[in-house]
Amino acid sequence: MTHLHAPRATRAGGEATGVPTYGWLIVAALSATTTVGYGVLYYAYAVFLTPMATALHTGTTVIAGALTCSILASAAAAVPVGRWLDRHGARALMTGGSIAATLLLLAWSRVHTILALYLVWTGIGVATACVLYEAAFAVVIAWFRERRGTALLAVTVVAGFASSIFLPLTGHLVGRYGWRSAILVLAAIHAAITIPGHLLVRRAPRPVADERQAPPGTAGKTPSAAGADRSRDDGERRRVVSAAVRDPGYWALAVAFVASNAAVAAVGVHLVAYLTELGHTPQFAANTAGLLGILSVTGRLATTATIRRASPATATAAMFVVQAGAAACLPLVGRGNLGAVLATLGVGLGFGVSTIARPAILADRYGTTAYATLSGILAVPLTVAKALAPLGAAAIRDATGDYLWVVEGIAGLCVVAAAALLTVRRVDGSSEA
The missing domain is CATH 1.20.1250.20 (MFS general substrate transporter like domains)
Structure with missing residues (x-):
């Protein structure tokens, strides 16, 4: 029985082809965006349970159910998001997901019914599938080979402090400004860091092996050759x-x-x-x-x-x-x-x-x-x-x-x-x- 490892090829330096320095810039950007993403789109929610339950005249269990719906929506989106990432890369998807998540945060600050809360957080769940670890790891995996573990570690170590940063920050904001205004502040932080951060992401260049294996005459990348590359x-x-x-x-x-x-x-x-x-x-x-x-x-x-x-x-x-x-x-x-x-x-x-x-x-x-x-x-x-x-x-x-x-x-x-x-x-x- 043959091992199922897919063939991999990189330059001598170990990273994917291209300039490794830019790969580390992407790692730095994704470290920041995943930290803010997890902090705002997941951990902060716990702080809003009680004030939202009071404002919407319901129990915390009902409010917590919206976060469960968000997680399940993220699961439903995982496979199509993965296919998109493999086929098209991450820049458009992650940037669009950040914009959508920011707009949904603004909508969250204005909800007055349980139905609206659940709809908003279902949308946020789809957005999180586009911007958090799964998408970030796909980018890092594509850019790095021999130093892949270090690059992944950098992203996860920084993002590991998301709860330590955003739980107390959210508590302070809610205590000082109220829960609706606190969400607006978090939305501003999210937009300011994640949208430009994801705009920095670009697809890793094609490995050298792919260039060597390309059929003769395709170096000019005509439309038909590009289509053949995509089909292959x-x-x-x-x-x-x-x-x-x-x-x-x-x-x-x-x-x-x-x-x-x-x-x-x-x-x-x-x-x-x-x-x-x-x-x-x-x-x-x-x-x-x-x-x-x-x-x-x-x-x-x-x-x-x-x-x-x-x-x-x-x-x-x-x-x-x-x-x-x-x-x-x-x-x-x-x-x-x-x-x-x-x-x-x-x-x-x-x-x-x-x-x-x-x-x-x-x-x-x-x-x-x-x-x-x-x-x-x-x-x-x-x-x-x-x-x-x-x-x-x-x-x-x-x-x-x-x-x-x-x-x-x-x-x-x-x-x-x-x-x-x-x-x-x-x-x-x-x-x-």
């Missing part, structure tokens, strides 16, 4: 996607990252409530849970360093095992302050791991030709898991009367994620035998 590229993308979806390793990756996403989403929503249930004060619980954002950056750094000595799948599986052990121990040691902090540290180390490992594994395994399409296919179940896992955890908590089975279930999901990644390694080994 489309055919190659279809071949890579078809081979990948028949690869057991691809679906093992899907299982691994769906399980990890579900665990992370459940922890992110329920950790404060569980620590409070264990007897800690709400302030201590919130401060301890706040370590998760900082530790996600630490986990990304540790994973990147480990990948240099081991395969990405093995390094990521090791992080998931640490996360599983910490979650399993939380009910045993979490009633004490030190135990709660240490267990949270262990869980938090796994928070940002899949974010940086998944694009690296996909690109290494299948190449860059159809990366965005393959990533988009995976993004659908991953995003659905992110949306539904907290609801499932809440249902288990209500059915059992405490969080014990929720936390042990989270540990089990981390074990499943690690085992699935190790399965990928076994599949690779058998295919090479």
